[in-house]
Amino acid sequence: MTLYFRSHTAAMKASALLSENNIPNKTGKSTVRNLGCVYTAEIRNDFEKAQTLLRENGINYISGAGGMRYEHKSD
């Protein structure tokens, strides 16, 4: 499962937060149709927990980046 972020800093911040909460992850960069470059944090499990953590800590992520929507969450 992949979490998508608009900025590299947000992805790195998320990655650090996930690691601190024992959610192993790997950051990267990918290209999404209609959206262009996005930054990613790939996780194997705890997807719901990860999203909750991000929301609670005010880290913005993109929902539905694998599709074609550009929905900016948790603002």
Next chain:
Amino acid sequence: MNTNLINFDNAATTFPKPPEVRNSVIYAMNNYGGSSGRGGHILAARTSEMVFRTRRAAAEFFGADTENVIFCSSCTHALNTAIKGVLRPGDHVVTSSLEHNSVIRPLTELQQRGLISFSVAKVYEDDEKTAESFRNSINSRTKAVVCTAASNVTGQILPLKLISGICISKNICLIADGAQACGVIPLNLKDYGINILCTSGHKGLYGITGTGLLVTDGKFSIHPLMQGGTGSGSLEPVQPEYMPDSLESGTLNTCGIASLEAGIGFISKMTTEKIKQYEDRLVDIFLSETEKYTNIILYRPVHSACVPIVSFNIADIPSDKTAEILSSRGFCLRAGFHCSAMAHRTLGTETGTVRFAPSVFNSEADVKKLCQEIKKIKYPIEKI
């Protein structure tokens, strides 16, 4: 490296650098060969991780959110970004009588283009009087106060907490120039009520030249000085609005940022309090020695707190001549106006001053040697 030279021009650029800073630059040259945020391959990812670590370290150091730390090429770059990014046509600004040209010139340029107006608040040795001077300069159109945290000529520390109190009560943006204060004063956005802190990386933070930082609390939006590639939102023709991408166009200075990580680590380990304590001791030695010389004129406020900087002249010898004599004897001190014409006008120093600015790498013996050389300079001026 010429080991015979003793550098007392650390207010311009600290030298030497800590060993960890030198090593970090070499390591960056060998390992951080990618463009941060520009790719997913190993080199880019490794570089991006280092940039993020540095951003986070700077954020912790200055009490800000990680994304609100912007890497700049200098304090001047950071100040231009802040000043031109916050101000809008018709705005009024208050600045101090001790400012560097990195503040005065952008303000003057905006004023000459008819976009803004600004007033200069006089700085006194009495902090309350200085704060009152700022308060009296504010009008209904005042959008920002742009103010140095410490003078690069006299070393005087300005009462930022008092000034920020005024700014907060009137919803005015406080932009602080921390070039001479960062690394010796524990400047922190929250503690000092600063909205935007600008600083160089190559002075008190012990990074290399070509580095600077803008750190903001995010309360006032900053329109970008430049637009361009950020690695993000690539399909959009407009600049991203989110930080830090909004204010960071173009490939980042990887080696410089690596040096900043090491520099901030060095200061954090040593602590700003201990650094200032040590450098203050060097200043005390300098003052107690030179005060004995009848022909020396010291430009240092007696009743204000100061960062470790002392300006001086010897009788009416032009400052550049004094610095030239000292340079010929292996001592590096900067003479002239230090890019702060207004401060020199306030002091009445028509040919500028010589500036003594130690770092943690100077020793007490270095200072005593310098004083001995100053003592030997005779008036009328000797032939060199």
